[in-house]
Amino acid sequence: MAVTLKKIAEASGTSVRSVNRVLKGQSGVGAEKRAAIVQIAKELGYVPNIAARNLRLRQSNFVGIIVPLKQSEAQQRRLADLQARLEAEGMFPLMGSLREPEQLKQMLREWTGIVSTVIFCAWDSRIDSESLLNGFSQHYIFVDCGNISNQRDIIITVDRQAGIRQGVAQLAQSGRQRIAYCGYNMPDRISGFNSAFEEVSPDKIGKIFITTEQIDFADGYNAAPEIMTSRVDAVFFITDRLALGFLKYAYEHKIRIPEDIAVIGFDDDQPGHYSCPALSSVAHPISEINEKIIEILVTKNLTTKEFSYETIYNQRESS
């Protein structure tokens, strides 16, 4: 049986209130009584029950985090960074994964009273967030979840178009004539790709789209033949995993990178730095995103539902 304030009060012949005062370091208890209480608490090995405290105070140090079922290395890194930052502020992440609407609801239900804020690191665009989350009293923060139409929660958007434009522009400047976009339909990346062509001489450079089922290593590997027969001299992959899969194919078929074909990835996965050859990639602004999240959690404290948009811009990095 756990040691409670009541037990300590009984053992020391005082009241719950006095014990509570002493153990919380508040004033208003005589020196003798104080010493006795401290002594007994130590002997019994008192550890406060945070669940009870949280219930009473209607607050907690726990933050819900919803992650996609499958995460890229960069996402995992972002998550680890967020976890560290939360801990630095005395908070802890309670994890759940993005599932079907009904399961999602069930999950949020299981969290009521435990977490007051839930951060979505991913969202299924087919689900209407507003109607799903309606009725819950938690606060929600959507981080880089694409086009969420939502009037009640905080939405952090990452504008990757600048980074993509920069990457494509660089390819163009280095004299590439035909550039392929390879991946599946991710609106923000496609529009970044397109707007890059508008900026850079659109008439001089050709663009083609090569679509894949998934965005993993194998998909990049499998898309390689099509890429090669399409006679492009540069490819922009929407994930680093795709790009790495392609690099493996290139290695096997003695295709020279970047002499024969230039490659740019997206995500800045760590393994990319050690691929052969090193992958050039558009980075995620991890620190900026997480700083923003912590700022929201800490300063606004989210005592009331509020609505806001935050946009973070990213940059192109080459390794």
Next chain:
Amino acid sequence: MAVTLKKIAEASGTSVRSVNRVLKGQSGVGAEKRAAIVQIAKELGYVPNIAARNLRLRQSNFVGIIVPLKQSEAQQRRLADLQARLEAEGMFPLMGSLREPEQLKQMLREWTGIVSTVIFCAWDSRIDSESLLNGFSQHYIFVDCGNISNQRDIIITVDRQAGIRQGVAQLAQSGRQRIAYCGYNMPDRISGFNSAFEEVSPDKIGKIFITTEQIDFADGYNAAPEIMTSRVDAVFFITDRLALGFLKYAYEHKIRIPEDIAVIGFDDDQPGHYSCPALSSVAHPISEINEKIIEILVTKNLTTKEFSYETIYNQRESS
């Protein structure tokens, strides 16, 4: 303000007990009253406060998980798998990272009443687990944490020696004469390496040790010159990241793998499958470990402190 049982009771002119009965699907409430309560609960959007329920029932669906500050891709994969398995059982992981003893204590204190079981996916061997955890009423499970001397908690050990022995034996059979161990001092891996030499003709094959500061990509890359000058024809790296770093060096210096030098890694990181050439690696028995954890959590339910050892054996996989 949240909707509570009391509010519904007031709004429907009944008692908390009846509302509770209805919403928990228990019998013993008249049809009319039942319908009214359901109606009002729906209108008000009732969501039970799990924190209060947990306090009352002295239980919870939350499981603490302590992870190392820096995780390998394989560890992250194991964690994601564990999270999915927990969710399948209706449980959720509360995450924390392995820190200094004082911070660790503080963390566990913040979790009292919230989680009843904490899983350590890593441990600092310099800390005495028994004295640190003494006084807490949580249950602890140590997973693959090396040599933990502990008489009160559940310890899951992964025996990698078999896998390592197998890998080294295979190198020996393929005619390698001098095999290097590269990495820092990880007792179980070193002893696996050593015992492999005892099994396989120790007089015929030479072994050398090349130590690194860390076990990351860069360390493998930096260790490469020493490895090459030591004139070995095979290297066993204690992490895949080390091995991948070496592969990059080999690529740059036109060293042929495995013609010039054979390479085996450890961890079975995914990127290894797409390195050039593909990395041969000793796998982590992810499923087996996590199955065991879930089994412990579910079947034993950890209602009483118990003490046990579980050992899982791994195998060598080559890709």
Next chain:
DNA sequence: TTGAAAGCGGTACCAA
């Protein structure tokens, strides 16, 4: 069938 009431373990108001 119904509901009053006693908890779970802290917190903090208020009166002594």
Next chain:
DNA sequence: TTGGTACCGCTTTCAA
């Protein structure tokens, strides 16, 4: 300086 006590919201016993 003390300590009694109501309360956070839910569960469950027990009596009506």
